[in-house]
Amino acid sequence: MTATIHQIGARRQPSLDPMVALVAHEMNAVNSVILDRMKSDIPLIPELAGHLIAGGGKRMRPMLTVACARLVGYLGNRHHRLAAAVEFIHTATLLHDDVVDGSDLRRGRRTANIIWGNPASVLVGDFLFSRSFELMVEDGSLRVLRILSGASAVIAEGEVNQLSAQRRVDTGEEQYLAIIGAKTxxxxxxxxxxxxxxxxxxxxxxxxLDSYGRNLGIAFQLIDDAIDYASDAETMGKGVGDDFRDGKVTLPVILAHARGADADKAFWRDAMMGHRISDADLAHATGLLRATGALDDTLARARVYGQRAIDALGRFPDGQAKAALVEAVEFAVARAY
Structure with missing residues (x-):
């Protein structure tokens, strides 16, 4: 069977709805595993974990596991527990990230660390990591364990790399791409x-499938980094300009700093060091990003990675699963428009 070649941006208003519909029945099973494994005799654990897990997230990563299983014709149910493990890894990293970043909003709601404090958030994140490893071990596949545990280690490395680059406006594009390649x-x-x-x-x-997911993840993060300067809190689910105020040196900042005049470079140095964080400073930063083409170029690169993700599906036959996975990429990129 000859597979269709898809070009990103070929359809209007892409949506996650096809993927949600494709995996809806199986995601019920995944969610049952999640709810069951969040149980604990310590009431704070399910209360805090449930706050984030029930906080309106799309469950993008476990949906990808289920959709890819459908794509390759898998008829068993092992992937339900593994998809739950993936969600636990993701949720644990969010809990830890919010502590590190001092965030007060996540998906439009107060973060767990603001409500329960940093120690509880870190420890419940550890609990969820432990649950994810229990699920991996129960699956019985050393290969699965190697892939997911390896990803967990790489994510942690990426977060440490990002922390080391924080407020360093001289961070290079290569280090930035290494950071998002690892942490996302x-x-x-x-x-x-x-x-x-x-x-x-x-x-x-x-x-x-690895290439599809990896390129989708990079595109997803590039868009997130762009809309931190070009969106609103309702769309983003977090505070507008959080990256700017936290001194996160993302690709838009790297490009704008490199292309700016001496005065602009001085502004970016001051801003990333936390000396220019007012609303007026954020507006000035956004103006510089637009004037230098940094935002447009970041979005263009996201489209390149998105197209690579779609191209990686070329070996698979056309069908409902492939179409949903393609549109998921288009949706991820279209969030910035």
């Missing part, structure tokens, strides 16, 4: 790849 794209890649593993598909299909 690694889990996307693992979530997709394990579907081919449980289905016992050839290595080439594993690699293709």
């Amino acid at each position: 794209a690694a889990l996307f890649a693992a979530a997709c790849r394990i579907a081919a593993v449980v289905a016992e598909r050839p290595e080439a299909e594993e690699e293709a």
Whole structure:
């Protein structure tokens, strides 16, 4: 069967609805695992974890596991527990990230660390990591365990790398891409790849799904970094300009700093050091990003990575699952428009 070649941006108003519909029945099983494994005799654990897990997130990563399993024709149910493990890893990293960043909003709601404090958030994050590893071990596949545990380690490395780059306006594009490749794209890649593993598909299909997830994850993060300056709190689910005020040196900032005049470079140095964080400063920063083409170029690069993700699906036959995975990429990129 000849597969169709898809070009990103070929359809209007892409949506996650096709993927949600595709995986709805199986996601009920995944959610049951999540709810069951959040249980604890310590009431604070399910209360705090439930606050974030029930906070309106799209469950993008576990949905990818389920959708990729459908793509490769897997008929079992091992991927339900593994998708839950993926969500636990993601949720644990969010809890830890919010503590590190001092965030007060997540998906439009107060963060767990603001409500219960930093120690509780860190410890419940540890609990969720432990639950994820229990689910991996119960699956019984050393290959699955290697992929997901490896992704967990890479995510942690990415977060430390980002912390070391924080407020350093001289951070290079290579380091930035390494950071988002680790802290965001690694889990996307693992979530997709394990579907081919449980289905016992050839290595080439594993690699293709890994490439799809990895490139989608990079595109997803590039868009997130752009809309921190070009969106609103309702759209983003977090405070507008959080990255700016936290001194996170993302690709838009790297490009604008490199292209700016001496006065602009001085502004970015002061801003990333936390000396220029007012609303007026944020507006000035956004103006510089637009004037230098930094925002447009960041979005353009997101489209490139999105197209790579779509191209990685080329070896798979057309059908409902492939169409949903393609549109998920288009949706991720279109969030900035």
